[in-house]
Structures are given as C-alpha cells and as structure tokens.
Amino acid sequence: GNSVTQMEGPVTLSEEAFLTINCTYTATGYPSLFWYVQYPGEGLQLLLKATKADDKGSNKGFEATYRKETTSFHLEKGSVQVSDSAVYFCALGMNTGFQKLVFGTGTRLLVSP
C-alpha cells in the first residue's frame, strides 16, 4: 500500500539556521505530494504541493522538490524564524478524483531565538 515516512523529531534549530525535514514515500502509480503545517491547537494548513516529478512547490520561503528517482519530497528553508515552530506533515494523494491522503507521522520543529 501507499505510505509516507518522515524523519523523527523534534528538530531543534536556532533562528536563521537552515532547515531540512526528510520525507520519502512508497506509492503505486504517480501521486501528488504535499506538506502541511500544524500550529499548536490548530488544524492543518497546506504549505506547498507538487503534482508531478521534478515539480518544485514553494511558499513562505519553504521549498520541496518532487524526486521520483529517490521517491522523496524533502522540505527545506534557508533561514528559519521562531514563528516557524510547528509540526510539519508530509502527505501523498493519488491523482484520481478526491485524493484521499496518506500522512507521515509529523515532525516537530522548534526554533529558538
């Protein structure tokens, strides 16, 4: 079946450090890939997405590139801020109809001043 594997957290960084959160997937077919972010006590917000191989999704300084050859979709940001502290979820959805999502377990990011 389809699955998503994320690096375990928490990831602890100082402000302005470089961020990488690893995500790999297993899927039959050609999924769309997503990063969602969850702030404390809130629901999930879509951060970025990519729908086919070599696509790069980007938003708010975050980027992720859909790598079919390595089945990966790693999240990166060049300079994190304290306000980026949250839980980040990688997810995949098959490109058929309503795209039921399969989520990774989430990675908590803690950014200190």
Added chain:
Amino acid sequence: DGGITQSPKYLFRKEGQNVTLSCEQNLNHDAMYWYRQDPGQGLRLIYYSQIVNDFQKGDIAEGYSVSREKKESFPLTVTSAQKNPTAFYLCASNDQNQPQHFGDGTRLSIL
C-alpha cells in the same frame, strides 16, 4: 470568509456515552473527511464522503458513525463501542483534484 468550522473545540465524554462532533463547510466542496490524530501517529482516516447521502469507511471506522444529509455538513458520532476515543479529531473537505482544507479540530477527552 470561506472555511470549515468544527465544534465544539473541546468535548468530554463519560463512559458509555455517544458524542457527536460537528463539521460544517461553506466552501461548496463535494467531499468531506474525518481524521483522528494521536501523538506520534500522524493522521488516520475514519470516514469520508464524496457526495450527499453516501459515505465510505476509512482505515479506522470501528466505533464511529457519520451521516451526510447536507452538502455542507458531515457530523461524526463517537459511539460507546470506541474503546479509546481520546484524541484530536480533524475534519477536512475538498473538490476533485484539489488539496484538502482542514478545520481547527475538536479535542475529545474521557471523564
């Protein structure tokens, strides 16, 4: 503003009780979903509905029930058969080939 409203934000259940979580969306989306979130386990799909008066079981449907009588509403009932109901419950919606939008969640606890 268009969005998904979940209520209540916090809910407490006594042993043997059924409780119903509300989810309303004004995005005119066809599909709606319920997820359960537990620490360290990510989100797991409970039920989903792609059209009014129709719904399908997700990965962990046992002990839960849903209805979809109106396009904008998809309530979830946690029955007494759900032996470990304490969790954070998230509702989502989307249209075909579009990302899912999420509500702010309901945290259910057992008294």
